[in-house]
Amino acid sequence: MAPGAEVTVRLVKSPRPDVRYPATVVGDDGTRVVVRAPWAGAAVRDFGFVRFETGDVFTEHFWRDRWYAVKxxxxxDGxxxxxxxDVTRPARVTDEDGGTLVVADLDLDLxxxxxxxxxLRLDEDEFAASGLAARDPDAxxxxxxxxxxxxxxxRQGGFTALTGSA
Structure with missing residues (x-):
């Protein structure tokens, strides 16, 4: 994926509807794809521990060989x-819609x-209810x-070494 290219990020949320949003490629080294996207949800989503709102910017790191994404x-204002x-299956890139980054969300978040x-570990109850452990114990x-x-x-200082960002 070429830097500056517009892509669609598709979060597969089965059995719920997928979430799709536009993003701009920041970089792709063949293993990790980095995109930047504005908050694409409702004007404000208050989780109690953070509020996502219009104007927020997400720099998202997806790996083709890891089971998570870091955003x-x-x-x-920066x-x-x-x-x-997000805990996910490894990311894949498809030609769908002129370029789509596809990630299967596995319900666990941090x-x-x-x-x-x-x-904070999040959504462990949703993960347990998903039945993944019975359907696909390895996953x-x-x-x-x-x-x-x-x-x-x-807990050991964050994601700087992993993502290269502060």
Whole structure:
């Protein structure tokens, strides 16, 4: 994926509807694809520990060989809010819609605040209810290992070494 190219990010949320949003490619080294996208959800989504709102910018790191994505979240004024991490199957690039980054979301998430004081494992109940452990025990084990790795990284100083961003 060429830097500057417009792409569609497609988060497969089966059995729920997929989420699609436009993004701009920042870089692709063959293993990691980095895109930048504005917050594409409702005007404001308040999670209690962070608010995503119109004007927020997400710099999203997707790997073709890792079971997660790391998204740096900044407010419209550039202030770092933190990192929202999705546990996913490895990313794939398709020719669909002129270029689509496809990622299967596995329901587990992690949040790390900008100051590092809050590291939260999220949606473990949704993951358990998804039935993935019964349908695909190997994928479930990889997903849980990915969440553990993200939590370890978050608690050991964040994602700078992994993503190259502050």
């Amino acid at each position: 740096e979240v900044r407010a419209a 202030t770092l809010k933190g990192w929202y991490c 949040w790390r605040s900008a100051d590092g004081r809050r590291v 479930a084990a990889r997903a849980l290992a990915a969440l553990d790795e993200l939590e370890r990284l978050a």
